[in-house]
Amino acid sequence: MTETTTLLQDAAHRLFAEHVTPDVLKAAEQGIWPDRLWSAIDDAGFLDVLADSETPIEERLAHASVLLKVAGRHLVPVPVGETAIVRMLLAEREIDFPQGPLSFGLVRGHTHVHGDHSHVEGKAVRVPYAGHSKALLLATPDGTDGVLLATRRLKWNDGKNIAAEPRDDLVLSDTAGTTVRGVSGELLEAAGAVLRSMQIAGALERVLLQTVDYARTRVQFGKPIAAFQAIQQQLAVLAGQTAAASMAAESAIAELASPSRRRAAAVAKVRCGEAAGIAASIAHQVHGAIGITYEHSLHFATRRLWSWRAEFGSEAIWSEQIGRAAAGAGADAYWPTIAGAT
Amino acid sequence: MRNSAPAMNLAQPLPFSFEPTGLPPEAERLRTDVRAFLQTELASLAPELKARSWSGFDPEFSKKLGAKGFIGMTWPKKYGGHERSALERYVVIEELLAAGAPVAAHWVADRQSGPLLLRFGTEEQRRLCLPGIAKGELYFAIGMSEPDSGSDLASVRTRATKTNEGWRVRGTKLWSSGAHRSQYMIALFRTGESADQRQLGLTQFLVDLSLPGIHVRPIDDLTGHRHFNEVVFDDAVVPDSAVIGSEGQGWAQVTAELAYERSGPERFLSSMILLKHLVEAAGPDPSERVAVALGRLTAHLQTLRALSISVATQLQRGANPALEAAIVKDLGALFEQEIPQIAHDLFGGEPALDAVDAMMRVQAYLTQISPAFSLRGGTREILRGIIARGLGLR
Numbered sequence: 093m094t095e096t097t098t099l100l101q102d103a104a105h106r107l108f109a110e111h112v113t114p115d116v117l118k119a120a121e122q123g124i125w126p127d128r129l130w131s132a133i134d135d136a137g138f139l140d141v142l143a144d145s146e147t148p149i150e151e152r153l154a155h156a157s158v159l160l161k162v163a164g165r166h167l168v169p170v171p172v173g174e175t176a177i178v179r180m181l182l183a184e185r186e187i188d189f190p191q192g193p194l195s196f197g198l199v200r201g202h203t204h205v206h207g208d209h210s211h212v213e214g215k216a217v218r219v220p221y222a223g224h225s226k227a228l229l230l231a232t233p234d235g236t237d238g239v240l241l242a243t244r245r246l247k248w249n250d251g252k253n254i255a256a257e258p259r260d261d262l263v264l265s266d267t268a269g270t271t272v273r274g275v276s277g278e279l280l281e282a283a284g285a286v287l288r289s290m291q292i293a294g295a296l297e298r299v300l301l302q303t304v305d306y307a308r309t310r311v312q313f314g315k316p317i318a319a320f321q322a323i324q325q326q327l328a329v330l331a332g333q334t335a336a337a338s339m340a341a342e343s344a345i346a347e348l349a350s351p352s353r354r355r356a357a358a359v360a361k362v363r364c365g366e367a368a369g370i371a372a373s374i375a376h377q378v379h380g381a382i383g384i385t386y387e388h389s390l391h392f393a394t395r396r397l398w399s400w401r402a403e404f405g406s407e408a409i410w411s412e413q414i415g416r417a418a419a420g421a422g423a424d425a426y427w428p429t430i431a432g433a434t
Numbered sequence: 435m436r437n438s439a440p441a442m443n444l445a446q447p448l449p450f451s452f453e454p455t456g457l458p459p460e461a462e463r464l465r466t467d468v469r470a471f472l473q474t475e476l477a478s479l480a481p482e483l484k485a486r487s488w489s490g491f492d493p494e495f496s497k498k499l500g501a502k503g504f505i506g507m508t509w510p511k512k513y514g515g516h517e518r519s520a521l522e523r524y525v526v527i528e529e530l531l532a533a534g535a536p537v538a539a540h541w542v543a544d545r546q547s548g549p550l551l552l553r554f555g556t557e558e559q560r561r562l563c564l565p566g567i568a569k570g571e572l573y574f575a576i577g578m579s580e581p582d583s584g585s586d587l588a589s590v591r592t593r594a595t596k597t598n599e600g601w602r603v604r605g606t607k608l609w610s611s612g613a614h615r616s617q618y619m620i621a622l623f624r625t626g627e628s629a630d631q632r633q634l635g636l637t638q639f640l641v642d643l644s645l646p647g648i649h650v651r652p653i654d655d656l657t658g659h660r661h662f663n664e665v666v667f668d669d670a671v672v673p674d675s676a677v678i679g680s681e682g683q684g685w686a687q688v689t690a691e692l693a694y695e696r697s698g699p700e701r702f703l704s705s706m707i708l709l710k711h712l713v714e715a716a717g718p719d720p721s722e723r724v725a726v727a728l729g730r731l732t733a734h735l736q737t738l739r740a741l742s743i744s745v746a747t748q749l750q751r752g753a754n755p756a757l758e759a760a761i762v763k764d765l766g767a768l769f770e771q772e773i774p775q776i777a778h779d780l781f782g783g784e785p786a787l788d789a790v791d792a793m794m795r796v797q798a799y800l801t802q803i804s805p806a807f808s809l810r811g812g813t814r815e816i817l818r819g820i821i822a823r824g825l826g827l828r
Contacts, residue, residue, distance in 0.1 A: 093453075102445070105444065105445035106445075108444075109444060109445065165444050166444055297448060298442075298444060300448065300825075301442060301444070301446065301448070302442055304825050304826065304827065305442065307827060308826070308827065318827040318828070319827075319828070321815075321819070323827070324818065324819065324822035324827045324828060325815065325818045325819075325822070327821075327822060327825055327827060328764065328817075328818035328819075328821035328822050328825070329764075329818070331450065331761060331821055331824075331825055332761050332764050332765045332821070334448070335450060335452055335741065335758075335761050335765075336734075336737050336738075336741065336765055338452065339452050339454060339737055339740050339741050339744065340733070340736075340737045340740070342453070342454050343454045343737075343740050346454060358729070358733070359732070359733040359736045359737065362729065362730055362733035363733050363734065363737045366730070407730065408726050410729070410733075411725070411726045411727075411728075411729030411730040411733065412722060412725045412726045412729055413729065414728075414729030414730075414732050414733060415716070415720065415724065415725030415726055415727065415728035415729030415730075415732065416720065416725045416729070418713055418716075418728055418729065418732050419713060419716040419717060419718060419719070419720045419724070419725060419728060420718050420719075422713065422714070422718070423710045423711070423713040423714040426709070426710055426713045427532045427533075427706070427710070430532075430732070430735055430736055430739060431465070431528060431529075431532070431739070432462065432465070434462075434465050434466040434469055
């Protein structure tokens with residue numbers, strides 16, 4: 093890590109430790125928007141981490157990698173990543189964006205581009221924080237351009253994922269917005285997969301720390317349960333899954349602006365999604381019954397892991413894409429795709 | 435009501451660290467050369483022999499690799515080495531293994547014995563061994579395990595007793611791969627008494643396997659392949675000059691030797707040949723089920739390689755990523771072992787070592803040998819114990 097990323101990491105930890113308490117998480121799950129948290133994030137400049145065109149893109153992505161993993165550790169219940177990604181895509185095209193939360197998603201339907209304006213027809217389902225956002229950046233899965241819709245005049249149905257994070261449905265009927273050239277559905281899908289992968293990687297680190305801590309303090313049969321090999325072996329597996337998820341996510345975010353981004357995003361979502369399921373299962377097993385209560389904080393992480401692994405494409409969906417590409421390229425091309433062509 | 439967990443310090447670092455790193459351009463430049471070489475050299479090698487990966491023994495191939503400068507790559511030139519970086523070596527090794535090259539003859543010598551002699555050996559031992567290893571002519575076996583000492587390596591009983599003419603050795607080493615075709619063994623013997631601390635009193639020796647009193651007996655593995663050996667020391671006498679490093683420091687030396695060898699590409703590429711057959715069997719337009727399984731394996735492989743390169747980079751910088759290496763080996767063995775199982779699940783063919791279909795021959799070999807992947811170089815349980823210690827659990 094460079095000095096800048098270390099400073100950013102420390103600043104993010106301090107800010108989130110202060111503002112993302114269990115009470116804030118509980119309130120957010122009741123639908124209460126954490127205004128003080130959002131203002132603090134905005135004031136800290138975290139939302140512009142990807143948008144600052146003075147900084148080379150590799151460096152911006154390195155900053156986002158650190159920020160999003162820390163946000164994942166703290167389970168930050170506001171769309172930091174969504175907003176930062178939309179700001180980046182709009183800033184690159186010199187399109188003004190409203191202050192406040194922004195989000196993005198896929199539309200099943202059609203977009204009609206008329207110069208700088210576009211019309212959208214269709215359904216956008218389970219858009220993160222749509223009801224809380226000032227504007228949404230949407231594209232159809234095979235669309236080559238996106239459209240930015242102000243949410244002011246939109247109607248949506250509130251929805252929630254299993255961690256009670258807002259995931260809202262919108263029906264769009266000839267809705268007018270701003271054309272965002274070159275923001276394809278493919279790009280939004282990949283960005284969403286990388287974002288959720290980074291969050292999973294961070295949340296896995298939290299789960300590992302919390303579960304190791306629990307095993308060292310929980311006493312049964314007269315000793316901490318960490319003393320039992322059965323527990324040690326499980327936690328070793330949890331550590332391995334955490335390491336693999338982080339590596340996959342960090343590799344993918346570094347490639348987000350490169351031509352190979354879709355494959356890297358797919359690899360990350362597959363690997364992080366699988367790790368999420370294994371880790372949640374081990375963490376709950378080690379915690380025993382207390383981990384199943386709402387009162388204990390483990391579920392804030394595990395319920396998000398179960399949600400995030402399914403969002404922006406599950407392991408099966410992304411695996412199939414990687415598998416079809418590999419099979420299509422043939423056996424002789426397989427290793428060069430992994431290690432690089434010469 | 436019970437209290438929920440006390441506030442956690444979420445800013446604390448994890449006890450392990452992996453950073454995505456690329457390979458340097460000089461390493462990538464070597465890749466072209468290695469691939470071209472392998473394309474020619476392995477053109478007629480049967481798939482089931484490629485599947486043996488680092489158990490395939492071929493002295494002629496080893497000599498050709500030596501002539502190309504692909505053995506002893508990182509060693510000083512004065513010992514026949516090539517003074518390249520560990521990351522350049524990484525590229526060569528991963529290309530050899532991905533292609534199924536028969537590297538077993540020089541494998542132990544290049545990977546473990548040579549580096550050990552460079553680190554702890556005497557000048558005489560280095561001059562005696564390293565140039566021959568680098569040429570692909572001198573082969574080494576490992577003498578660690580014994581009939582009653584597997585994972586519990588500190589319990590070794592083979593004893594070397596000081597005499598007027600050197601050391602008299604009595605006992606048995608087991609699972610010494612390639613000992614029947616190697617000139618030397620680096621063996622761990624008990625040289626001192628230590629009632630309470632078993633790790634003390636162990637010493638490593640450079641043993642010339644042609645000495646009288648040493649009997650090498652091959653042991654067939656479950657596929658019928660012969661690479662394991664039992665090596666009996668029946669009052670064999672080895673000279674004083676055979677002691678490696680310091681007398682009594684064998685345990686520390688062995689631990690260092692093992693830790694560095696847990697994260698290389700050999701820890702996840704052992705089933706690579708079968709994976710390539712799986713891609714071929716999938717065909718250009720696979721079913722959803724086959725595509726999902728293949729994609730998942732590919733995501734695992736890509737991630738394992740990134741983890742392994744990250745550890746190699748830390749080693750190159752002089753760090754000691756022992757915990758990280760244990761994590762890579764544990765994940766790598768799971769991956770290697772899954773491949774024969776998934777091939778069976780997806781295609782369900784009947785594997786046989788003499789099948790007409792090449793994939794069935796490869797699958798027959800790997801199905802049988804893959805249990806070894808989480809045994810050799812530290813069992814799964816030992817590795818997870820090391821990881822648990824790293825996590826502060828023991």
